[in-house]
Amino acid sequence: MVEAGFYRIMSGSSAPRLNSSLAFCEEPLALLERLQPQLRVVGKRGRFREEMNYELYLGSGTGSRLLVVKCFAGRPPHYARWVEVFAVLPEIEVGGRRIPFACSELEALLLDLLAGRLGGGESLFIEYIYDPETSELLKLGAHRPSPG
Structure with missing residues (x-):
C-alpha cells in the first residue's frame, strides 16, 4: 500500500515494492515484524x-x-549497497513499562538479519550516540578489534 510517500510493509502479503532491489532490507524487516507482534515497520522513499x-x-x-x-x-559497479541504523532509542516505554532495546535480543536479531543480507564490500552503519562507552572509545580514536 502506498500513501503520501509512505510504504507499509505488510507481512505475508503481496504488497507492491517501491524498488525490488531493496528486498535485502524489506525481507528481514518483514520477518522481524512477524516475529514481534508489537513491532510496526513504515517505509518512506x-x-x-x-x-x-x-x-x-x-x-x-x-x-x-x-x-x-x-x-x-x-548503483553497481560504482556504489555498493549499505544499511544505516540511526535515531535509536536505548529504551522505549510501552504500556507504562520501560523496555530496553540496547543490548537486547531484539537489537541483536535486527542487526543479525540486516548484516546477513549484506555481502563483501557492503556496509552496515550503526549510530551509537546512546552508548556512552562506545562514544568515548570513538572519541579517543579506538579501532575495532581485529577478527580472530
Whole structure:
C-alpha cells in the first residue's frame, strides 16, 4: 500500500515494492515484524530511487518510534549497497513499562538479519550516540578489534 510517500510493509502479503532491489532490507524487516507482534515497520522513499527509510515503531496503536533503518540498494559497479541504523532509542516505554532495546535480543536479531543480507564490500552503519562507552572509545580514536 502506498500513501503520501509512505510504504507499509505488510507481512505475508503481496504488497507492491517501491524498488525490488531493496528486498535485502524489506525481507528481514518483514520477518522481524512477524516475529514481534508489537513491532510496526513504515517505509518512506529516500532521496534517491535506490534508497528507502524504514521507521520501526514498537507498542500498541501508533506505538513509539524505536529507530530508523536507511537502506541504499547500490548503483553497481560504482556504489555498493549499505544499511544505516540511526535515531535509536536505548529504551522505549510501552504500556507504562520501560523496555530496553540496547543490548537486547531484539537489537541483536535486527542487526543479525540486516548484516546477513549484506555481502563483501557492503556496509552496515550503526549510530551509537546512546552508548556512552562506545562514544568515548570513538572519541579517543579506538579501532575495532581485529577478527580472530
